[in-house]
Amino acid sequence: MTQDDTLQQTLQSALATLGAVSGLTRLSGGASQETWRLTLTTAERQSQTMILRRTPGGRPRPVSETAVTLDVEAQVLKACHQAGIPCPRVVWTAGPDSEAGSAYLMDYVPGETIPRKILRDPEFAEARKVLAHQCGVVLARIHAMPLSTLPDLNRMEAAGQLRQYRDIYDSYDYPHPVFELAFKWLEARLPESTDPCLVHGDFRNGNLMVGPEGLRAVLDWELVHMGNPAEDLGWICVNSWRFGQSQNTVGGFGSLESLLKGYAEAGGRAISPEEVRFWIAFGSLKWGIMCMTMYKAFETGADASVERAAIGRRASETEVDLLNIIYGTALT
Amino acid sequence: MMDQPSLAEIIRAVRTFLETKAIGELSGHTAFHARVAANALAIAEREVTQGPQADQNETARLKALLHLEGNLETLNRALCASIRAGAIALDDPQLKEHLTASTIAKVAIDQPAYSGLQIARSALTGASHP
Incomplete structure (x- = not known):
């Protein structure tokens, strides 16, 4: 059997x-x-x-x-x-x-989650026009969830998460000067503490169930925590989640203006593009270190697949994105 | 001296076999992993051809930036320590030039079609690329 x-x-x-x-x-x-x-x-x-x-x-x-x-x-x-x-x-x-x-x-919610299909297939042409705004609306509603209806969740603010990812990066003992630069840049720009709210933690293209009419369901809730709402807005704008469509800041399908407009219309607090920019850089750094973590599963023999080996070479994409944010004006 | 084919040619032969013959005969997870494998070989192929020059350029820049001698790993560790200690300013022009050039060379090997690479080439180096 x-x-x-x-x-x-x-x-x-x-x-x-x-x-x-x-x-x-x-x-x-x-x-x-x-x-x-x-x-x-x-x-x-x-x-x-x-x-x-x-x-x-x-x-x-x-x-x-x-x-x-x-x-x-x-x-x-x-x-x-x-x-x-x-x-x-x-x-x-x-x-x-x-x-x-x-x-x-x-x-089971039927629909499509594969980012490249959502970004390219003609059947999602209408969805692409409304998705960024819909993401803003849904994020505002997630962030407005009454805490009394939720279980106890860890509070994870920017400073604490940066320390956590610094510890993980340090434990790998492999030099990444661009990550060092990014840690310094982010540490100098930490947002002020806000009233904590429910943060999805992995709200991005790939975790959205989409139909021809638009967003149907938000999936993959395992990284939920209490924190800064701007974290979710930045994460969906990380260039790695635009799947080649860099000119469309939000998930490769929409504009930051649409996202922020939907967010404000649904009662979300005012969030500036500069604040989102901090969290995009934070997200790129986090994804880069996650790539190192996934490669480690190959190195230790826990997962000997070629996929686990190859993902280590995706850390460099986050480095070029970090430089584009830190030294350039691109990515928002 | 090794005989022909060169290392790059061996890798190219295996990658081409995967791409033009094997993947078409596979399905599901195995086909997916075979595509990942072909992509990994493409990285290896580019590293064999572009890597030595990129390493040489990176080493030379690091020596000039840090006023130190050493191999690539030692120099990169020294640069990390220097950034972390605040001994070098984040907006130091030489640092910016070095990190930009090194990262562009890295991504050109790992993922030459990555969107952020084209952005960096045009926005950070001033060079125009198609």
């Missing part, structure tokens, strides 16, 4: 009250947590595609220092869905003691 067969049986018994499980398929995305697609058929013979998130081995711990546990992720999703934010509806959760391990089941 394969591992998938075992999981199929475990899930079938765990989900028995909901219906019959079939077509269990491991999805490629989401390397840090297991994500599966399955079909759930109810007693009334209604079939629905669902998405299962599960901690590998059923362990409840988060997969990295910055990620939350699946349990917290599900609680945040439930609260946001309840508040009308476009995100998948959670229908079932299981704690670490359940036979399925730490897991939750949510509705």
Whole structure:
């Protein structure tokens, strides 16, 4: 019996009250947590595609220092869905003691997440016109989530995150003069402390479910935290997430003006392009160090794939973007 | 002295095999990883041809900037320490020129089609590139 067969049986018994499980398929995305697609058929013979998130081995711990546990992720999703934010509806959760391990089941939202398709395919031409504004609106609503409806989340401000990423970078002991420059540049421009709000943490092209009409759902909530709302606005503008369409600041599909306009219209606080620029640089540095981290999995033998090896060579793209921000005027 | 083919030619032969023959016969995850593999070989090919000159230029600039001798890694570690200690100003023109030239050379090997590379070439060096 394969591992998938075992999981199929475990899930079938765990989900028995909901219906019959079939077509269990491991999805490629989401390397840090297991994500599966399955079909759930109810007693009334209604079939629905669902998405299962599960901690590998059923362990409840988060997969990295910055990620939350699946349990917290599900609680945040439930609260946001309840508040009308476009995100998948959670229908079932299981704690670490359940036979399925730490897991939750949510509705599958149909659409496209592959950035290059969203940026190029004719069927998304209309979506591209409205996406940046829609992202602004949705971000304002995420940032306005009442804290009383949310689980306890770590507070991560710019200064603390910079220290954290500096420690990670230092631990690799491999010289990157441009990263040193970026740390200094960012440390000299730290934003003033703001009232903390819910920050998605990975709001970018690639984690947005998009239909021909526009944004359908925000996915991948494992990096949620309390922090500065401008962090989310900067992250979606990082050049790596523009997938070649640098002239379109927001995700390669829209303008910063549209994003900020949508954000303000939905009640978000005034955020200046200069503030976004700080967080774009911060995001580029963070992504560069994340590339080093992913390469480390290859170096240590934890993941011997050519993909893990090759991603180390993407750190340099963030260096050229950092120089364009620090020494140039580009990227906003 | 090694015989022909050169290292660059060996890498090119394997990459071309992957791109024109193997990938078309594969599907799903294996096809994806084969494309990643071909891309990794393209990086290796460019590094074999462009790397030695880039390293030589970078070493020369670092020696002039830091007034130090040493190999490329030692010099880069010294530059990192100098930036971190605040011994060199972030807007030092020689630092800017060095980091720009080194990073452009690096990305030209790693990802020559990367959008940020074209921006850096035109905005940071003043050179015009297509």
